Amino acid sequence: MLRISKLTDYAILLMVELTREGEMLSAHALADRIHVEVPTAGKVLKQLSSAGLVESFRGANGGYRVNRPAANISVAEVIAAIEGPIAMTECSAEPGLCNVEDSCNLRGNWQRISMAVARALEDVSLAEMSAPMTASRARLNIITLNAP
Amino acid sequence: MLRISKLTDYAILLMVELTREGEMLSAHALADRIHVEVPTAGKVLKQLSSAGLVESFRGANGGYRVNRPAANISVAEVIAAIEGPIAMTECSAEPGLCNVEDSCNLRGNWQRISMAVARALEDVSLAEMSAPMTASRARLNIITLNAP
DNA sequence: TTGAAATAGGACTGATATGGTACTATTTAT
DNA sequence: ATAAATAGTACCATATCAGTCCTATTTCAA
Numbered sequence: 001m002l003r004i005s006k007l008t009d010y011a012i013l014l015m016v017e018l019t020r021e022g023e024m025l026s027a028h029a030l031a032d033r034i035h036v037e038v039p040t041a042g043k044v045l046k047q048l049s050s051a052g053l054v055e056s057f058r059g060a061n062g063g064y065r066v067n068r069p070a071a072n073i074s075v076a077e078v079i080a081a082i083e084g085p086i087a088m089t090e091c092s093a094e095p096g097l098c099n100v101e102d103s104c105n106l107r108g109n110w111q112r113i114s115m116a117v118a119r120a121l122e123d124v125s126l127a128e129m130s131a132p133m134t135a136s137r138a139r140l141n142i143i144t145l146n147a148p
Numbered sequence: 149m150l151r152i153s154k155l156t157d158y159a160i161l162l163m164v165e166l167t168r169e170g171e172m173l174s175a176h177a178l179a180d181r182i183h184v185e186v187p188t189a190g191k192v193l194k195q196l197s198s199a200g201l202v203e204s205f206r207g208a209n210g211g212y213r214v215n216r217p218a219a220n221i222s223v224a225e226v227i228a229a230i231e232g233p234i235a236m237t238e239c240s241a242e243p244g245l246c247n248v249e250d251s252c253n254l255r256g257n258w259q260r261i262s263m264a265v266a267r268a269l270e271d272v273s274l275a276e277m278s279a280p281m282t283a284s285r286a287r288l289n290i291i292t293l294n295a296p
Numbered sequence: 297t298t299g300a301a302a303t304a305g306g307a308c309t310g311a312t313a314t315g316g317t318a319c320t321a322t323t324t325a326t
Numbered sequence: 327a328t329a330a331a332t333a334g335t336a337c338c339a340t341a342t343c344a345g346t347c348c349t350a351t352t353t354c355a356a
Contacts (some may be wrong), residue, residue, distance in 0.1 A: 003235060024330070039317055046333070059324025060330040075261070113223070113272060120264050129258075145302070174302070188348055189333065194304065207353025208301040 008082040010044045015078050016130045019053060019070035044082065051081035075129060076121035086118040091102040108120055158184055158192045158231040164278045165224055166202060174211040192230065192242035199229035204275035223277060234266040 011035040018025060026035075031041035045064050049056040054064045055072070064072075080086060161182040166173060173181075179189035193212050195202040202212045214221075221254070229232060 007315075028331085035317075035343095042332075043316085049332090056323075056332060057324090057329095058322075058332045061325060062323080062331045064332090106281075113269070116268050117265055120268060121261070124261060176302085185345075188344075190303075191345080197303085204303060206301095206303045206351075207351085209354060210302045210352080212303090233354070 004100045011082045019067040024063040024065040070127035074122045075125045166214040172211040172213040218275035221274045222270045223272045
């Protein structure tokens with residue numbers, strides 16, 4: 001299915017809210033905005049915080065804040081913060097995990113594909129995610145492994 | 149982590165073996181070649197067969213065969229045969245599954261990203277997967293959602 | 297005609313990942 | 327001091343994944 005997890009989806013929504021707001025928001029306020037339970041939002045926010053994507057402030061009137069503008073934050077960063085490195089197969093994440101490694105000469109090409117997908121996600125900013133679709137943005141340049 | 153499953157990985161390996169061979173191979177022979185247990189290979193081959201990617205022949209001297217050349221079979225087809233439609237989030241697969249659907253205006257953009265990833269995978273053939281990497285194929289054109 | 301070889305189709309199980317919740321500690325403004 | 331908030335950890339229910347097994351059904355060949 002090649003999917004991202006729900007928590008990662010929440011992370012995108014949270015980051016979009018935070019960049020829209022610009023100022024500090026508590027986990028409670030954020031949970032309300034994206035319609036999830038507070039502990040769930042908190043869990044995701046903690047991960048975003050330890051990944052350095054958001055600043056956290058403890059104590060009364062504390063909360064979370066984003067400093068960078070949405071245009072400077074890529075979807076890839078947010079995904080990586082929750083799910084770890086973007087990799088299509090185990091073996092492309094790190095060598096030695098695959099039981100057919102010796103006989104398999106496909107690794108390099110899987111890595112290429114992973115890279116291509118990763119770069120596709122790096123090229124999409126949070127600003128683009130939250131903006132409505134427009135005809136101009138509908139044009140896509142396509143990744144290819146083919147030599148031109 | 150954005151990963152494909154092990155079974156899908158096996159499927160790629162099986163398809164590469166079958167396209168290399170060109171002729172019919174039994175599940176047993178294929179399992180030997182890719183170093184997995186026979187029932188496991190069988191399971192994957194059944195799915196490939198019902199997806200129409202391989203022809204199956206029952207009875208003694210039966211087995212599996214691929215008719216199309218490797219260059220005409222995309223990685224995306226094989227992934228879809230095992231994992232279903234390539235979609236990054238539930239909501240981009242089909243509407244109505246997401247609990248924040250009303251308030252979430254990101255769907256269209258997720259769909260774009262899914263499409264971009266899908267097309268990236270469609271542009272990679274089995275032939276390219278099995279070929280060794282070359283410097284010329286190292287050049288990648290990158291997907292982008294940005295207006296030029 | 298019979299038997300062996302092979303795929304088809306389920307059913308089942310253990311392991312792992314995911315999503316969600318709860319509890320306690322720590323920090324900070326009032 | 328107290329209340330509000332995050333940090334950290336642990337836990338559980340569920341779903342998915344990977345692998346195995348069993349019973350048809352088909353087909354070739356002796």
